[in-house]
Amino acid sequence: MTEAVQRQTNRRYIYQYLYNNSQPATSEELAEALSLGLPAVERSLAGLLEEGMISTAEGGTYVIAPQGRVALGVFLRDDQAQLLAIDICAQELGFRELSIPFSHTPGYYQKILQCLEEFIDSCGLDRDRLLGIGIVIPAVIDQAAGRLVMSPTLDLWDIPLEEIYCHFSRYPVFIENSPNSSGYAACWANREKSSAIYLSLDRGVGGAILQGDQQYMGDHGRSGEFGHMRLVPNGRLCSCGRRGCVEAYCSTSRLSDDLGITLDEFFTRLQGGDGEAAAVWEEYRGHLTDTLANLRVCFDCDIVLGGELSPHLEGLLPELYWDLGEKTLFEGDGFFLQLDRFGSHSVCAGTALRFIEDFLQTY
Numbered sequence: 001m002t003e004a005v006q007r008q009t010n011r012r013y014i015y016q017y018l019y020n021n022s023q024p025a026t027s028e029e030l031a032e033a034l035s036l037g038l039p040a041v042e043r044s045l046a047g048l049l050e051e052g053m054i055s056t057a058e059g060g061t062y063v064i065a066p067q068g069r070v071a072l073g074v075f076l077r078d079d080q081a082q083l084l085a086i087d088i089c090a091q092e093l094g095f096r097e098l099s100i101p102f103s104h105t106p107g108y109y110q111k112i113l114q115c116l117e118e119f120i121d122s123c124g125l126d127r128d129r130l131l132g133i134g135i136v137i138p139a140v141i142d143q144a145a146g147r148l149v150m151s152p153t154l155d156l157w158d159i160p161l162e163e164i165y166c167h168f169s170r171y172p173v174f175i176e177n178s179p180n181s182s183g184y185a186a187c188w189a190n191r192e193k194s195s196a197i198y199l200s201l202d203r204g205v206g207g208a209i210l211q212g213d214q215q216y217m218g219d220h221g222r223s224g225e226f227g228h229m230r231l232v233p234n235g236r237l238c239s240c241g242r243r244g245c246v247e248a249y250c251s252t253s254r255l256s257d258d259l260g261i262t263l264d265e266f267f268t269r270l271q272g273g274d275g276e277a278a279a280v281w282e283e284y285r286g287h288l289t290d291t292l293a294n295l296r297v298c299f300d301c302d303i304v305l306g307g308e309l310s311p312h313l314e315g316l317l318p319e320l321y322w323d324l325g326e327k328t329l330f331e332g333d334g335f336f337l338q339l340d341r342f343g344s345h346s347v348c349a350g351t352a353l354r355f356i357e358d359f360l361q362t363y
């Protein structure tokens, strides 16, 4: 190994040690933990400081500099776009919603890029430290062929991804679809654990089966379609054309669109003691906890709730725990239920995290 390679390897060891331990450490502690000579450790620390990757803390210790590298996630929806910036520790640096309806035109992408540049400035991000921009589209994407196969939501049919990439060539860009991105965020948050089920509650209901930081995809890549498990025989019509699916009962549309209000308005009414909202919530909660109890019996692991509903559930967890205690076979409580740490921003977070993870693997 040449001296230059050895130096880079030492830097990586030290950086990853500080990152994974999330604790300040002195140069002596690092030398001992990594079995390296003190002069080599001090040389590496000086290099990392110069690059802005670490900073000094109390007692002559060193810590990760969260903004040493940053990444962005962009979610292009039919009715709006979302922008999210995260640091290397996956902490949110900024989030913005843009009321710009999607259109596959140069003017649209230029407008999004212009808003992105303004967003980068408003978050005070250093472009030299920006690892890349993940762009999420609600579409079936064939990465190998470099094509967007179809997006009924955006009315896009079989186009080369290059038609989108070309508008963002100033930055490293990756395009993917929303289930993959939010599934990746869930995997990332779950990487310390053995297994978990991720259930995403938006207008659509879907999920993922996680084994550590890996996603179980199934034989045909279609695992985790929990929204289309049959919950009520001959029940409500589902978007898939069948009847009685989980999605027909646990879509957030049951709480918002059906009443002609937004999800925020629904939970404001519920908290305000509105009788109609309480009745709708009770029915929704019953179907949700039936679904969760079934998933728990099948998979015997923690269940993480994500999607646009999850930020509204914090204060309602005790009643979900109570229902689950009654409905699950092996437990007397529902403490296996958790909320997604990225909340309703998980789609943007997941795609940005791909750049963070790539960097951590290769730095």
Ligand SMILES: [Zn+2]
Pocket (backbone or CB within 6 Å): 227, 228, 238, 239, 240, 241, 242, 245, 246, 247, 248
């Ligand atoms: Zn269905």
